[in-house]
Amino acid sequence: MLQKTILFIGLLLFIILSGNVIENTSIMLNLKSALLVLAGTLLSAFIAFPMKTFRDLFKSLIVIYKQEETDNEPLVQELEKLAVIWRRHGIKALENARNRVENVFLNKGIELVIDGYNRYDIRNIMEKDYELYFSRKESQVNVLNTLAKLAPVFGFVGTIIGLIHVLNNVEDPAQIGKGMALALLTTLYGILLANFIFFPLSKKLSEYTKEETTVLNLILEGVMDIAEQKTSKSISHRLNSYLGVNHLSHMNKEKENTQPGQPTPQVQLP
Numbered sequence: 708m709l710q711k712t713i714l715f716i717g718l719l720l721f722i723i724l725s726g727n728v729i730e731n732t733s734i735m736l737n738l739k740s741a742l743l744v745l746a747g748t749l750l751s752a753f754i755a756f757p758m759k760t761f762r763d764l765f766k767s768l769i770v771i772y773k774q775e776e777t778d779n780e781p782l783v784q785e786l787e788k789l790a791v792i793w794r795r796h797g798i799k800a801l802e803n804a805r806n807r808v809e810n811v812f813l814n815k816g817i818e819l820v821i822d823g824y825n826r827y828d829i830r831n832i833m834e835k836d837y838e839l840y841f842s843r844k845e846s847q848v849n850v851l852n853t854l855a856k857l858a859p860v861f862g863f864v865g866t867i868i869g870l871i872h873v874l875n876n877v878e879d880p881a882q883i884g885k886g887m888a889l890a891l892l893t894t895l896y897g898i899l900l901a902n903f904i905f906f907p908l909s910k911k912l913s914e915y916t917k918e919e920t921t922v923l924n925l926i927l928e929g930v931m932d933i934a935e936q937k938t939s940k941s942i943s944h945r946l947n948s949y950l951g952v953n954h955l956s957h958m959n960k961e962k963e964n965t966q967p968g969q970p971t972p973q974v975q976l977p
Contacts, residue, residue, distance in 0.1 A: 862897020
């Protein structure tokens with residue numbers, strides 16, 4: 708929430724300051740400059756990448772900006788519960804519990820456990836899925852990086868077009884002013900699109916992908932331990948190494964505040 712507020716305030720200040728700079732230029736000239744850069748950048752990217760990659764990128768960006776701060780603690784707790792179900796109640800109960808698992812990768816991992824795959828087969832199968840998944844994410848990041856590189860290029864193209872307009876109308880001072888404005892505005896919009904939109908989005912998606920790597924490693928390690936029917940305690944100790952220091956300290960405080968003799972919550976079976 709704080710990050711979104713800072714982003715909104717920064718964007719508002721930038722619009723006000725930039726508006727003071729270009730307030731004397733016509734709206735039509737601004738639109739022409741912006742459309743020249745944006746249309747050229749997107750057209751080149753559409754030629755370079757398949758449309759499916761753009762659709763996946765759009766979906767990923769929506770997920771990123773809708774999602775709050777990542778908390779892996781509930782995932783560890785879910786893995787512990789699945790381990791308890793598998794050890795105490797068997798394959799039928801685990802299969803019923805799998806139907807309530809929302810995470811696609813965790814759902815598939817539990818399915819592999821139910822089908823009787825051993826630890827090493829599970830690792831090989833899930834790592835292949837991870838490679839394909841992160842390959843798609845890498846393509847999405849490449850799209851944003853390419854857009855960030857192309858935008859200044861088309862800004863420079865607009866500058867050349869503006870200078871050609873100036874040279875064709877040397878005898879008309881009014882046309883010279885319009886041509887120079889077009890030349891400089893396209894360069895401005897190219898730099899702005901690259902550094903205020905495409906590069907930040909690329910970094911945002913890269914950081915989100917790193918967080919997903921942690922989540923998927925948690926799932927992989929947890930599923931392999933469940934396949935070997937390890938206790939929920941041993942799974943918890945192994946997976947807590949993936950949690951941040953803040954999460955661990957929060958968990959320790961909760962344990963300290965727990966009253967002695969309080970019964971351990973039982974897993975509710977269907």
